[in-house]
Amino acid sequence: MVTLNPIFSSDMILQANQSVRFFGTGVGRVAITLDGVRKEISADGEWLIEFEPLDYGGPYDILVELDALFFYLRRVYFGDVILLGGQSNMQFKLWQSSESRDNYKGNENVRLFTVDRMEDSEEHFSSRDGWITLTKENAEHFSAIGYYVASALATPERKIGLIACYQGASVIQSWMPRHVALVPEFEIENRFADHEWYPVWNDDGVLWENMIEKILPFSLSSVLWYQGESNASVAEADIYLNMLDAMIGAWRRYFRNDELKFVVIQLADHLDRAGYAWERIQSEQLRAQDVIPLTKCVICRDVCDNIDIHPKEKDILSSRVCDALKSF
Numbered sequence: 001m002v003t004l005n006p007i008f009s010s011d012m013i014l015q016a017n018q019s020v021r022f023f024g025t026g027v028g029r030v031a032i033t034l035d036g037v038r039k040e041i042s043a044d045g046e047w048l049i050e051f052e053p054l055d056y057g058g059p060y061d062i063l064v065e066l067d068a069l070f071f072y073l074r075r076v077y078f079g080d081v082i083l084l085g086g087q088s089n090m091q092f093k094l095w096q097s098s099e100s101r102d103n104y105k106g107n108e109n110v111r112l113f114t115v116d117r118m119e120d121s122e123e124h125f126s127s128r129d130g131w132i133t134l135t136k137e138n139a140e141h142f143s144a145i146g147y148y149v150a151s152a153l154a155t156p157e158r159k160i161g162l163i164a165c166y167q168g169a170s171v172i173q174s175w176m177p178r179h180v181a182l183v184p185e186f187e188i189e190n191r192f193a194d195h196e197w198y199p200v201w202n203d204d205g206v207l208w209e210n211m212i213e214k215i216l217p218f219s220l221s222s223v224l225w226y227q228g229e230s231n232a233s234v235a236e237a238d239i240y241l242n243m244l245d246a247m248i249g250a251w252r253r254y255f256r257n258d259e260l261k262f263v264v265i266q267l268a269d270h271l272d273r274a275g276y277a278w279e280r281i282q283s284e285q286l287r288a289q290d291v292i293p294l295t296k297c298v299i300c301r302d303v304c305d306n307i308d309i310h311p312k313e314k315d316i317l318s319s320r321v322c323d324a325l326k327s328f
Contacts, residue, residue: 002026002043002066007215008073009130013111013161015219016078018257020051022064023217031065040065048217054078056158079109079159081220082325084146085175086227088168089265089310094147095140098312106135109154112142114164115211118201127214131161145224145265148318153325163220165211169198171230172240175212176247177254178205186243192277194230202230208250216254222261222325223251228281229309232273237280244284245292262295263324264288268304268311296324 004024014020022032024047031040032049039049058077063070084090094104112132114125124141125132132138139147146162154160167174171194173181181204195202201210231240244264252260266285267278282301289297298320304311311317 002028002030002047004064004066005215006127006130007113007163007218008064009113010072010074010076011111011133012073012113012131013077013079013081013159014054015081015161015221016056016158017053018219018221019053021048021217021219021256022050023048024066026066028067029065031063033063035060038063058159077159079161080153080222081161081163081218082146082149083163083165083220083223084143085223085225086166086265087170087230088166089229090143090145090224090226091164091166091168092144092310092314093140094142094144096310096312097144097314099144099315101140104136104139105151106133106137106139107151107154108133109156109159110134110150110162111159112146112162112164115214117167118207118210119167125164144314145226145318145321148315149224149321149325152319152322163215163218165215167201167207167211169194169202169230170207170227171195171202171236172227172243172247173204173231174202174207175227176205176243176250177208180246180250181205183246185239186246188235188239190233190235192231192233192236198230212251212254217256220255220257220260222263222328224263224265224321226265228267228285229273232277232281234277234280237277237284240281241284241287241291244288248292248295259294261325261328262292263298263321264295265298265317265321266300269301269306270309271306273309294328296327298324 060076062073150160286297300317303316
């Protein structure tokens with residue numbers, strides 16, 4: 001039996017002007033027809049079929065043949081695909097924000113795919129939903145930052161696809177391949193308490209293996225990264241920039257895109273966490289744009305509540321994220 005990865009469904013957004021990769025697992029015959037071009041392989045385990053880049057536009061109907069099973073992926077567009085990565089402030093939903101529900105808006109030019117989390121009791125969408133279109137009714141379940149950013153950037157000519165790939169209370173070591181996380185430089189004691197409080201997903205490489213690997217090597221335009229609260233020990237803060245650099249390098253390598261853009265959202269000030277470690281992570285996130293190519297840092301301390309570790313004001317912050325994306 002041969003299967004297609006769940007990220008491929010009707011209504012999906014594929015990245016424009018980059019290689020188009022379809023992939024899955026199993027043993028059998030696979031054929032895909034895109035824009036009049038048909039490619040076929042004999043799969044034996046993990047398989048991949050790659051097409052030449054296509055410009056912004058659509059809709060396309062893509063024919064998929066898996067042995068004797070034939071079906072179409074309908075209403076597929078080429079636009080910009082943005083991965084939403086990190087921990088709870090990226091996971092933070094629109095309904096949790098300060099935005100009035102009366103202001104929620106749908107947008108047929110915005111689509112969302114959700115990577116299954118290891119702990120998903122609070123996640124409304126799953127990979128089984130495929131790519132969903134933003135509506136006024138389902139907007140509340142979108143990442144607030146994802147909602148604002150995609151709504152601002154999407155146009156009929158350049159649609160936006162969001163990939164939700166986050167986990168609250170997650171450490172950066174879990175988001176990189178195990179062999180990258182286990183280098184001697186990152187093997188430190190006295191880690192922040194979240195490592196022990198949330199052991200299911202905070203071992204080295206666990207979220208990489210259980211979330212990122214599920215969508216490799218889907219083509220992306222950029223990554224929005226909002227993380228750091230769970231690495232706020234002194235020892236980790238001192239090497240946070242090096243860990244971020246290693247993670248970004250690994251993501252670019254395995255997503256097969258050396259020019260994958262990263263927007264790092266700096267931690268907001270927080271009175272209960274004030275001190276050396278928190279401030280060092282903030283400074284290292286800011287310094288990242290000077291030492292890691294194609295990386296921008298967005299500052300939020302002046303537009304976010306410094307009492308709540310999950311600031312409810314995400315609209316102005318998201319506008320700055322849009323500005324950062326446009327500046328590349």
